[in-house]
Amino acid sequence: MALIVQKYGGTSVGSPDRIRAVAERVKRFRDQNHDVVVVVSAMSGETNRLIELGKSVNPEVPAREMDVLISTGEQVTIALLAMALERIGCPARSYTGHQVHILTDNVYGKARILQIDEKRMRTDLEKGRVVVVAGFQGVDEEGNITTLGRGGSDTTGVALAAALKADECQIYTDVDGVYTTDPRVVPQARRLDKITFEEMLEMASLGSKVLQIRSVEFAGKYKVPLRVLSSFEEGPGTLITYEENDMEAPLISGIAFSRDEAKITVRGVPDKPGIAHRLLGDIAAASINVDMIVQNVGADGTTDFTFTVPRGDYRKAMETVKKTAGQLAAREVTGDDKIVKISVVGVGMRSHAGIASQMFKVLADEGINIQMISTSEIKISVVVEEKYLELAVRALHSAFALDKPPSVSR
Ligand code: ADP
Ligand code: ASP
Ligand code: MG
Numbered sequence: 001m002a003l004i005v006q007k008y009g010g011t012s013v014g015s016p017d018r019i020r021a022v023a024e025r026v027k028r029f030r031d032q033n034h035d036v037v038v039v040v041s042a043m044s045g046e047t048n049r050l051i052e053l054g055k056s057v058n059p060e061v062p063a064r065e066m067d068v069l070i071s072t073g074e075q076v077t078i079a080l081l082a083m084a085l086e087r088i089g090c091p092a093r094s095y096t097g098h099q100v101h102i103l104t105d106n107v108y109g110k111a112r113i114l115q116i117d118e119k120r121m122r123t124d125l126e127k128g129r130v131v132v133v134a135g136f137q138g139v140d141e142e143g144n145i146t147t148l149g150r151g152g153s154d155t156t157g158v159a160l161a162a163a164l165k166a167d168e169c170q171i172y173t174d175v176d177g178v179y180t181t182d183p184r185v186v187p188q189a190r191r192l193d194k195i196t197f198e199e200m201l202e203m204a205s206l207g208s209k210v211l212q213i214r215s216v217e218f219a220g221k222y223k224v225p226l227r228v229l230s231s232f233e234e235g236p237g238t239l240i241t242y243e244e245n246d247m248e249a250p251l252i253s254g255i256a257f258s259r260d261e262a263k264i265t266v267r268g269v270p271d272k273p274g275i276a277h278r279l280l281g282d283i284a285a286a287s288i289n290v291d292m293i294v295q296n297v298g299a300d301g302t303t304d305f306t307f308t309v310p311r312g313d314y315r316k317a318m319e320t321v322k323k324t325a326g327q328l329a330a331r332e333v334t335g336d337d338k339i340v341k342i343s344v345v346g347v348g349m350r351s352h353a354g355i356a357s358q359m360f361k362v363l364a365d366e367g368i369n370i371q372m373i374s375t376s377e378i379k380i381s382v383v384v385e386e387k388y389l390e391l392a393v394r395a396l397h398s399a400f401a402l403d404k405p406p407s408v409s410r
Helices: 016-031 046-057 063-070 072-087 119-126 153-164 197-205 213-222 275-285 311-327 347-351 355-365 386-399
Strands: 003-008 035-040 092-095 102-104 113-116 130-134 137-139 145-147 168-173 194-196 226-230 238-241 254-270 293-295 302-309 332-345 372-376 379-385
Touching: 003 016, 003 153, 016 035, 016 072, 035 072, 035 119, 035 153, 046 063, 046 072, 063 072, 063 145, 072 092, 072 130, 092 119, 113 153, 119 130, 119 153, 130 153, 153 168, 153 213, 194 197, 197 213, 197 238, 197 254, 197 332, 254 275, 254 311, 254 386, 275 293, 275 302, 275 311, 302 311, 311 332, 332 386, 355 379, 355 386, 379 386
Parallel strands: 003 035, 003 168, 035 130, 092 130, 102 137, 168 226, 194 238
Antiparallel strands: 102 113, 137 145, 226 238, 254 302, 254 332, 293 302, 332 379, 372 379
16 A cells, blocks of 8 residues: 555546546545545646736736636636546545645745645545645745745645655656657657656756756655556556666667747947856846856957847847847847757766767757857757748757667667
């Protein structure tokens, strides 16, 4: 008998039929005497609908009220799932984030979980009930409702598994595991039986939305046994492993990409100490995250600066940078929000040189210009024009033989 936390995403609870199917699956685990805590997302499309609804009433929706609004989607699905479970003879109780004391900080829209009090859930489990918890939401110290950022139900699932010291956290979604890249873009993408935690962390942070980045961080911190599976079919899914020095690691495990990118270039800024601090400091003060940064070698006492920001923050970032650039007497500020970031990820890169040049050659052969590059120990990222996204990802996927089983690719 094990304690299992299962999280079901939006598509998996997208209709009454699907909710009934989830209930049947939960019951199968209960019939094997496992304790089950279920975390659900809102029905697919619901969170987007609520966001638009809020904006239609007030385009500058106050962040606190937006969280009150968008957290309601999950309250609907917990109730429906608990009803579906009761109907098939499986006692269940539904709870909002507040009711099971998911305490977060007070950053509306992207709150972090600080603490979970598992007592109430344990009491229910002891009574043989399935506990159904609303994903994506929590409550701050003053009792205000908060949400955890898009895709945040994954984090609720992993955080509950950590708090309850669950034997496994199962993330049920509309694909049957973690793939070498998004199967919607590359139909030849392959499901991985397992992926290391480090690789999963990179993939998630570089744009693979199959798991929210914070859920992976949480899993790593508490070594939560984590598996991604399909809610529509049976199968082993993908296990996130914590093994280090996996000798069998392929060179490249996956390709991630992000469309949520824009870049800003400031030309002709004085080449002297403190300039990067001034430019980027003002951006940070506007709560905008800067990702890649490139500074050219200075000439004539001036230099050029390029950096990327999330696409949604592009306008605000441009305004801020133009103001700072004016004060610094920079020559010009230009920007481009039709760019994407593509990254190859693999722990095997650590022990192999030449992956970067191989990647650049594949892109060159396709006539794709690389605008920016950044590397870390286990990933190489490039920024390219948005229109090349699919072409670049497919070309890299086949060049690194990701469509073939690993034994063939090595
Ligand atoms: P859920 O609503 O269940 O949370 P999401 O839409 O958030 O589901 O995440 C699942 C989606 O993630 C898949 O449908 C797939 O298109 C996308 N995805 C992106 N990268 C990958 C990847 N490497 N492996 C699997 N799925 C991926
Ligand atoms: N419903 C929320 C969203 O769409 C949380 C989630 O699905 O994980 O982002
Ligand atoms: Mg998701």
